[in-house]
Amino acid sequence: MQYHINKTLTFFLLLTFSATTFATQQNPTPAQVKALQQQALNSDLSYQLVESLTVEIGPRLPGTVADIKTVEWSEKQLKRLGFDKVYREPVTIPVWKRGDAKASITAPFPQNIVVTALGGSVATPKEGIEAEIVRFDSIEQVEQASAAEIEGKIVFIDPITERHRTGKGYGKVVGARSKGAVESAKKGAVAVVIRSIGTDSDRFAHTGMMRYADDVVRIPAAAMSVPDAELVNAMLKRDLPVKIKLHMTPAHKGEGTSYNVIGEITGSQYPDEIVLLGAHHDSWDEGTGALDDGAGMGIVMATGAIIKKSGIQPKRTLRVVLYAAEEIGLIGAKAYVEAHKAELDKHKFALESDFGAGYIWRFDTRVNDSALPAMQKIADALAPLGIERGHNEASGGPDVSMLPNYGVPVVSLQQDGSDYFDYHHTPNDTLDKIDPVKMKQNTAAWVTFAILAAAVDTPLRPIPPKE
Template sequence: MKHNAFVVLSVLFLGLTVGCQHPSNTSDNTSSSQITNQTSQNALVNQELAQKALNSNLAYDLVESLTVEVGPRLAGTDKDLIAVEWAMNKLNSLGFDKVYKEAVQVPVWERGYANASITAPFAQPLVITALGGSVATPKGGIEAQIVRFDSLAALEAADPSLVKDKIVFIDHKTERHRNGKGYGMTVGGRSKGAVAAAKKGAVAIVIRSIGTDSDRMAHTGVMRYQQGVAKIPAAAMSNPDADLINAMLKRDSKITLALDMSSKNLGTATSYNVIAEVTGSSKPDEIVLIGAHLDSWDEGTGAIDDGAGVAIVTAAGKLIQDLPKKPARTVRVVLYAAEEIGLIGGKAYAKAHEQELAKHYIAAESDFGAGKIYQLDVKVNPQVFEQVLAEHHGMKTVGVEMGNNKAYGGPDVSMLPNYGVPVASLRQDGTDYFDYHHTPNDTLDKIVPSALAQNVAVYAQFAYTMAQSEIDLRPILAKDK
């Protein structure tokens, strides 16, 4: 009874707060009572969506199916195409109004083996993994002295004479934060470290894993080369092994490491963005986009990254599909290709749909595991920011607070604000996300079903509210992009 009373109060609050607003595209002939009635109806539907989501196992069943029946699905591999077929079959079986796929050209990379060991003065094996896109070592491997740096910035500032003919070791620890901001502080060493090291004459680079765990497992992730700069092998070592090397360096400044990797690039292949739609009842050409990425790294089964996201947005879309009356705008579920290797599916989508991006009302992506959503951030016209938050007040019944106007939307939709598309970030609790991220430990058991269901509830509420909204979210001012 206490919960029901809170729902009623939420509906009344919405009626009072949003009903008194004056949306820019609402006719002057529309009475305030009509606006209030519609707002109250929307709030009731939102609470119904949330309750159904919290009582449903659909999202968990979906991510279980994906991780068990497909498993790791590195872009450009046979498993990637199996995942596309899986997604098409699931979306069709769920009864979406429209299901289709769009071809995307992706680079193909093979991990191969990666071995490393300290050979002197304290011989010990290390646990490493190749970084995505890395070249192999020369046949027979590399053996050279380590040179350690606290960060990418320290490497970039170093005298080249300290680096030449050595193996660079970037030892930058990733801090644990609920919002994952520690990742942003360290990930540059993974993505840019090989170029910085090669420019100074290094023969290879091995970084401390970009992760918050203390497991003896290495975290993979994409790295990049630069045209005109030598391509050197790049790997990540487990956090305990990084600690081991630091202990060795306290005893002897000259540590020799042997590295042997067989990774290689295999050209390009065709993958697909997979798309499903709930057709809008009165504004079918306007799009509310909720997305996730279908590909994963090849080390784990891709459960939290991003099987969870695939399940969340698909289940949310299904709840809206099954409503007795469809919302005004079309809700488009996009399962992006090849996010892990450079947001390729996201970029391809933006290019393919450039002519209709003016009709994209708002976009959001789920790509941060399955922790509970605790805050809603948006990026909309600042003049309507408070109105937008007022429309989403009902989310408080499932534990979501209203946030700021600084959202970036998620990796695959992060480029859309440059086209004027408003975005939202439904902030998940990522306290332990980087314990498992890009490791063999990214498996189904890390997902808590009740937290996953809460995500579905929030995404369903968000998508429905935005599909019904009468607020003009644009323009996003240039200074706010």
């Protein structure tokens, strides 16, 4: 398949920097770092990459044809961008097809509502499921409820997602999505429907992965839009039984194969030591996966490309990892750990871009306390981009979050996620939500960190335990 690359990207690929400005060396000078940072601020490569991805492929649900097209696209782009080494590693994944989902309130005041199947859900019977709902504020309330309250009903879990720049409101309520079906089924529910885990008021439902337990009956699981959750609540206030009819046709299709796609810029002095720059290439299928995680892909791919074209060879290898199947359970990340266990002690840093395309505002680390002065020097280089020094308790991002268990130091270039959960896992996750200026700032931050991180000789381990 041929992929369109616009004039801007073509120009970048042909661009060569002056050897007198960027002479190859092991440790970049402050002037070189500043000039490299400015090059990133002037480049729209990261935006053009996500534009190509979302226009030419679109949604990338694991196990679909589009998933494999994304793998091929990623390999071609990394090679085109001049990475020294490009390869793929197989990942075995479960294959799930969304099918259709529709629902309506059948009593006391019939109306259609907007729903979507949660990832991994089973289907309803062909005739659908119709039952009275029982409402709970949280998954904890479901766990505390009696079977008499729930048996034979559709459980409606109604958590409110708080808006925060760090996105911390998501973590407080996402258990309703992941555990709702199991906890409801334990007490005899026939289905579960949750208020979408999102901060918007649009009439879009937010999908996302849910879980079953082998020893608990599997019931259908769906999310309804926030406005429809408010509609249901308004009906409940009238002290009349509310019934919902739910019809869903998702299907499990066994197992398939996807791939982690990896591109490397070889280190000049310690090629076996690695700075891992991660993103994930899959997405949910409702939107086009622009924010989650096309933006991250564009940022990390452009980071490696800009450094490669600069003529400054990093002291350690920069490894861009585009993970498979993040959305359905960090499956590519787990496969990466298994495939690279023997060299995890050679991973100098790991970080991931997987929180949209908002401005980066904080630099967090998780390194040995003795390395904090070295991290402050990197923070000083990031400061002109409006980035403040943060804490030393970083997780690094979803796909790299398991690496600290193996002693790997992690970093977070924390983005402003104030509006991220307005669009997260909805049909509204599309390219128009990305600001190209913010993408440039992200890329400049990643370029700055990557080139300086590759030059850090201070021991970073052992990292502090998780609080």
